[in-house]
C-alpha cells in the first residue's frame with residue numbers, strides 16, 4: 001500500500017523500540033506513547049502527501065482491511081487468556097489450601113512455587129516452557145505453551161489472593177461451624193470458602209485483568225495474538241497509528257467488560273465478608 | 277435422681293506453662309441449669325471450649341451421657357451435634373441469611389429435609405419474636421436479634437446440653453433483657469444448660485446451681501440463694517462485692 005514511499009522518514013518506530021514498549025504490561029502506560037506517535041504520524045502524513053499520493057490522516061481503508069485479522073487474533077488472546085486464568089484459579093486454590101491447612105512437605109513446595117512464579121517475568125517462564133520442554137522430550141504447541149505459562153504465573157498470584165482471603169476469615173467462624181457439628185470439609189465448603197472468596201474477590205479481579213494483559217508477551221513465542229498481529233503489520237507496512245489503534249481498541253474490548261463485570265460483582269458480594 | 281447429662285472429672289487444662297483449669301469436677305443432671313461465675317481470666321470460657329472439644333485437655337475426662345467426648349476426628353464431630361454452644365459475638369455466618377444460618381447444620385449434618393427444619397426454624401423464630409427477620413442478613417440485625425438467632429440456630433440441632441458463654445457481654449444494656457428472657461424461657465422448658473455470665477441478677481433467677489471458679493479451680497458450689505446471700509468463702513464475698521455499688525461516706529445517713 002505504502003510500499004512505494006520513496007521518502008524515508010527518520011524512523012523512531014524501529015522494531016526494537018516497539019517490542020521494548022509493547023512489553024510493558026499496561027494499556028494505560030502506552031497512552032502517552034501512542035499520543036506522541038499520533039502527533040509524529042500526523043507530521044509524517046503531511047510529508048507523505050507531498051511525497052507521493054494523497055493519504056488520509058488515518059488510513060481507514062487499512063483499518064477496515066485488517067479488522068478481521070485482529071478479530072481472529074483477539075479471539076486467540078481471549079481463548080488462551082481465559083483458559084490460563086481458569087487453570088491459575090485451580091492452581092491458586094490448591095496452593096492456598098495447602099498453605100492454610102499446613103500440609104507438610106507440599107507446603108514448602110508450594111511456597112517455593114509461589115515465590116518462583118511471582119518473581120520471574122512471564123517472558124522467561126514462556127521461554128523455559130517453549131524452548132525447554134522440547135529438550136526434555138515433551139512436545140507442545142505454542143497455544144498450550146502460552147496457556148501453561150499464564151497458568152504458571154497466575155497460579156502464584158491467585159494463591160496469594162486466596163490465601164489472604166482465607167486468613168482474613170475470623171477463626172471464631174470456623175469454631176462456630178464446628179460447634180454445630182459440621183466436619184472439616186463442610187466447614188470449609190459452606191463457611192470458610194464463601195467468605196474467603198468474597199474477601200479476595202477484588203484481588204482476584206485485579207489478577208484476571210493483569211493476566212489478560214500479560215498475554216501480550218505471547219508474540220515472543222510466535223503466537224498469532226493481538227500483539228503479534230500489530231507488530232507484524234507495523235513491520236510490513238509502517239502503518240503504526242492504525243495498527244496500534246486497532247491494538248488498543250481490541251485490548252479495551254477484551255478488558256473493559258471484565259473490569260466492569262468485576263466492579264459490579266464486587267459491589268454485589270461486598271457484604272458477604274463483613275457482617276458480624 | 278435425674279440422669280446425668282454431662283460429667284467432668286478432674287479436668288486439667290494448661291496453655292504451655294499457664295494452668296488455666298485444675299482438677300475441675302462437677303456434673304450436670306437432665307434439665308439442670310448451672311451458672312458459672314468468676315473473675316475475668318479465671319478460665320470460664322476455656323472450660324466451655326474444652327467441653328465442646330475446641331480446646332484439647334491435659335488431664336481428666338469429660339463424659340456426655342456416660343461416654344467420653346473424643347479428642348478429635350469424626351467421633352468428635354458427631355458428639356458436637358449434641359453439645360450446643362452460643363458465643364459472645366454471635367458468630368452467625370455473614371454470607372447466609374437468618375433462615376439459611378439456621379438450616380445449614382440440621383440439613384448438612386443431620387440430613388433432615390429442608391421443609392422439616394424450615395417449619396421448626398420458623399416456629400422457633402416466632403417464639404423469640406423474629407419471624408419477620410427470616411430473610412434478613414445478620415448485618416441487618418441488632419446485636420440482641422443476632423444473639424437470639426444464634427440461640428435458635430443452636431436449638432434446631434436439638435442438643436443434649438446448651439453452653440452459653442457470656443452471651444450478653446457484647447450487647448447494649450437495653451438488648452440484654454430480650455436475650456436473657458429467651459434463656460429464662462428455655463430454663464422453663466427444662467433444657468439442660470451451662471451458662472457463663474456476669475449478670476448476677478439473671479444468674480440468681482435462672483440457676484439451679486452456681487459454680488464459682490477462681491484461680492483455675494472450683495472455689496465454691498451451691499444453690500443461688502446460698503451463694504449470693506451467704507457465700508462461704510472469702511474469695512466469693514470479694515467477687516460479689518464488685519457487683520454492688522456503695523458510697524463509702526454518705527452525706528445523708530439513711531435509716532436502716
Ligand SMILES: Nc1ncnc2c1ncn2[C@@H]1O[C@H](COP(=O)(O)OP(=O)(O)OP(=O)(O)O)[C@@H](O)[C@H]1O
Pocket residue numbers: 291294296314315316317318319320321322323442
Ligand atoms: N489460646 C490461648 N493461649 C494462651 N492462653 C490463653 C488462651 N486462651 C485463654 N488463655 C488464658 O487462659 C486464661 C483463661 O481465659 P478464659 O478466656 O477462659 O477466661 P474467662 O474466665 O473466660 O475470662 P472472661 O471473663 O474475661 O471472659 C486467661 O489467663 C487467658 O489469658
Ligand SMILES: [Mg+2]
Pocket residue numbers: 320321322441442
Ligand atoms: Mg470468657
